[in-house]
Amino acid sequence: MAVKADRTLDASGLNCPLPVLKTKKEMAELQSGQVLELITTDPGAKADIPAYCKRTGDELLETAEEGGKIIFYLKKK
Numbered sequence: 001m002a003v004k005a006d007r008t009l010d011a012s013g014l015n016c017p018l019p020v021l022k023t024k025k026e027m028a029e030l031q032s033g034q035v036l037e038l039i040t041t042d043p044g045a046k047a048d049i050p051a052y053c054k055r056t057g058d059e060l061l062e063t064a065e066e067g068g069k070i071i072f073y074l075k076k077k
Contacts, residue, residue, distance in 0.1 A: 003062050003073040005037035006030065012069060016044040020052050023074070027058060030076040035061065038072040045070055 009026045011019040019040045026036055038049065046063075049072050053060045059075040 003035060003037075005073060006034040008037040008039065011038060011040045011042070011045075013041055015042050016048060018042075019045050020048050023049065023052060024056075027056070027074065027076055032076050034076050036074045036076070038074060040070050040072075041068060043070075045072070049074070 007026060007030065009022055011022050014022070019038065019042050023036070023038055030036060038045075042048075049063075050060055052058075053074060057077040059077065061073040061075050063073075064071045
């Protein structure tokens with residue numbers, strides 16, 4: 001699935017809770033239906049980001065891992 005992101009947030013090198021806090025801030029600036037690409041190296045994000053989406057109602061479209069980075073695509077509700 002090729003997801004086209006409207007914005008990209010590179011949170012590489014940041015540890016919990018910073019990737020989630022920065023994601024929350026970035027998502028607040030998106031319009032409904034827009035997509036955020038989140039790039040992180042924090043293994044805790046694998047649990048934190050889906051939990052964030054469940055809490056906010058935003059949609060987790062896709063998760064991928066490449067070269068030690070975890071990439072999430074989140075769609076604003």
